[in-house]
Amino acid sequence: MADKSRRGFLRTIFGTWFGIAWTALTASAAGMTLGTIRFLYPNALSEPPSKFKVGFPSDFETGQVDNRFKDQNAWIVRIRDPQLGDIIYALSTTCTHLGCTPNWLEGEQKFKCPCHGSGFKITGVNFEGPAPRPLERWAIRIAEDGQLEVDKSKKFQKELGQWDDPESYVKV
Amino acid sequence: MHTATQLAHSVQIGLGVFYLFVALMNVGFALYQCYAANNRRQGIVWSLVAGVFLVHSLAYFAGANWIISAGFRDFTTQVMGYYGGQLGPILYTTVSIILFVLFLRYxxxxxxxxxxWSILNLGLLAAGWSLTDDNFRKIITKEDNVPIVMLIFSVGFFTWxxxxxxxxxxxRMANGEPPMEKEEEEKVLVWPDLVYTEMIAMIVCTFVLVIWSVLLKAPLEQPATTAKAPNPSKAPWYFLGLQEMLVYYDPWMAGVVLPTMIIIGLIAIPYIDFNQKGNGYYTFVERKFAITTFLFGFIVLWCTLIVLGTFLRGPNWNFFGPFEYWDPHKVLPLNNVNLSDYFWLPLGVTFPEGQGIGGILVREAPGIILVLLYFAALPPLLAKTIMRPFFIKMGFVRFFLLINxxxxxxxxxxxxxxxxxxxLKYIIYIPEYFFNI
Known part of the structure; x- marks a missing residue:
């Protein structure tokens, strides 16, 4: 007969071996569920700082792609743009097709992705292979100390007409 | 890089063993023809073939330096490079489809x-000659690629x-006889017949895997970093068909929609194919459409693309001929153009970037209309015309599921x-909303 008093409840869940077994099972199942939920939020630093300085504008040569910041997901490129003149911009190193990291091929003057063969011009515009849109550009500005500062928290996409935004390049 | 004109000693030994193996295979076949099939003449022919391979084997063991002709090698590479470097994949796919059709027809x-058996021998002979080329050998004998070499032969055998x-x-059935399987309807027991067979299969499998893991090194690469992707970056071998698909389609299509369709299609087969014939016995005539369609998907679109991806796709995912050096700086100009550009540019119409939905729909109207025609208008048209017997036999739902x-x-x-x-790059090109077909 079920004992409906407060002590009876405790006796039911801890008083018999059968009760202890079920209680332990419930507790461990609940623990596992909580652990699984906790697993979805890894205990890691979310992002390295999104802003970093890459040097003075005079450090970059016109027509050159700077590979030094590739592990920070940026190529620093200085070109002579027909409309804007001498500009520096920061290209994202993530292929817009499926997210591999392309390589800059100096001899062929193009970024070429090793995964599916997408090719991008020095401007980041896609011209061969399956990549559906140009590489993205990061925000770039001249900081107070005169160095270039890339800000990866803002991105600019050509197909949305965002490359005209003065934040997406630095005029030299 | 140029192919060495003098084979290394280890290569000579390897080729000696290879030809010895092929010679022994042919000895076995000659014995089979002579005694089991009672065909003396075939026995003599295949003994002679075995002799030719044996001569090859002994010559390589003795240090022969027979290598594939540089002229042939360069010719192949040159042919593959025609048509702006595009002839390679075109030739490969066209020849695969032609061979597939010829095989079914004849x-x-x-x-x-x-x-x-002759085809197998010719294939092995071609492989033997090709193995004297450094570039070919390097790719064929790479640890990752060994399963694909096995795949070529096992798929061939299990198709044959x-x-x-x-x-x-x-x-037999054309002569009014029952199929072979109906005559050998002897029942066997699960225990011990089946269980013993399975046990032996498991032991052989374990044995092969142990030998494999001892002889071939694990294909490990450098620690992963986002800054440096291996060039070429290849998917696991069983996904190379998907990777090849991704060369032609947007990831959304080739990575999500088409694989989902493959899985749905495989699940749907038993519901679409209600043909009761061919149950428990092999037949082609009674299930022509089903077998042809399935094998086209499996052999031409899946297996040959795995072979293409493994052996013929090199750095920057460029196509390389079988004897070509995998040069990461090979220049292949592939200027791809969207359908909307093909349609609007000659008309002198240009569309600014960053416009709204209305403008995008106008820009992509030709592609959208084509895709709608393909999926909505083509099936009823087929039902009315050439596939009318199918439509009548299968009914509305089955037929349209099949056609789609x-x-x-x-x-x-x-x-x-x-x-x-x-x-052509994309038929519908809407990068603003990640929708490209």
Whole structure:
């Protein structure tokens, strides 16, 4: 007969071996569920700082792609743009097709992705292979100390007409 | 890099063992022809073939330096590079499809044991000659690629075997006899017959895996970093068909929609294919459409693309001929153009970037109309015309399910041909909303 008093409840869940077994099972199942939920939020630093300085504008040569910041997901490129003149911009190193990291091929003057063969011009515009849109550009500005500062928290996409935004390049 | 004119000693020994193996295979076949099939003449022919391979074997053991002709090698590489470097994949796919059609059409000839055996021998001879080329050998003997070499032979064998039986059965049934399988309807017991067979299979499997893991090194690469992707970056071998698909399609299509369609299609087969014939025995004539469609998807679109991805796709995912050096700086100009550009540019219409939905829909109207026609208008048209018997037999739902799945399968070769012939990139191109077909 079920004992409906407060002590009876405790006796039911801890008083018999059968009760202890079920209680332990419930507790461990609940623990596992909580652990699984906790697993979805890894205990890691979310992002390295999104802003970093890459040097003075005079450090970059016109027509050159700077590979030094590739592990920070940026190529620093200085070109002579027909409309804007001498500009520096920061290209994202993530292929817009499926997210591999392309390589800059100096001899062929193009970024070429090793995964599916997408090719991008020095401007980041896609011209061969399956990549559906140009590489993205990061925000770039001249900081107070005169160095270039890339800000990866803002991105600019050509197909949305965002490359005209003065934040997406630095005029030299 | 140029192929060495003098084979290394280890290569000579390897080729000696290879030809010895092929010679022994042919000795076995000659004995089979002589004593089991009671065909003396075939026995003599295959003994002679075994002798030729044995001579090859002994010559390489003795230090012979027979190598594939540089002229042939360079010719192959040159041919593959025609048409702006695009002829390679075109040739490869076209020849695969032609061979597939020829095999189905002349299955009686190709499944003849002597013919099949000759093809195998020619293939092995070609492989033997090709193995004297440094570039070919380097790629064929790479640890990752060993399963694919095995795949070529095992898929070949397991296509031949059922087709051989199907051809024999079809002949019998044409003469009014029952298929072979109906005559050997002897029942066997699970224990011990089946369980023992399974146990032996497991032991052989374990044995092979142990030998494999001892002899071939694990294909490990450098620690992963986002800054440096291996060039070429290859998917696991069983996904190379998908990776090849991704060359022609947007990741959303090739990575999500088409694989989902493959899985749905495979699940749907038993519901679409209600043909009761061919149950428990091999036949081709009674299930022509089903077998042809399935094998086209499996062999041409899946297996040959795995082989293409493994052996013929090199750095920057460029196509390389079988004897070509994998040069990461090979220049292949592939200027791809969207359908909307093909349509609007000659009319002098340009569309600014960053416009709204209305403008995008106008810009992509030609592609959208084509895709809608393909999926909505083509199936009823087929039901009315050439596929009318199918439609009547299968009913509305089954027929349209079949045709739509079929269209998704055909989408890959269609896009490949369009890419090669017109440098077409996307039929519908809406990068603003990640929607490209």
């Amino acid at each position: 299955r009686k000839f190709f499944t003849e044991p002597v013919v099949a 075997l059922p087709f051989r039986r199907a051809v024999l059965n079809d002949e 799945l079929f269209q998704f399968m055909a989408a890959l070769p269609i896009k490949m041909v369009l890419r090669w012939a017109f440098n």
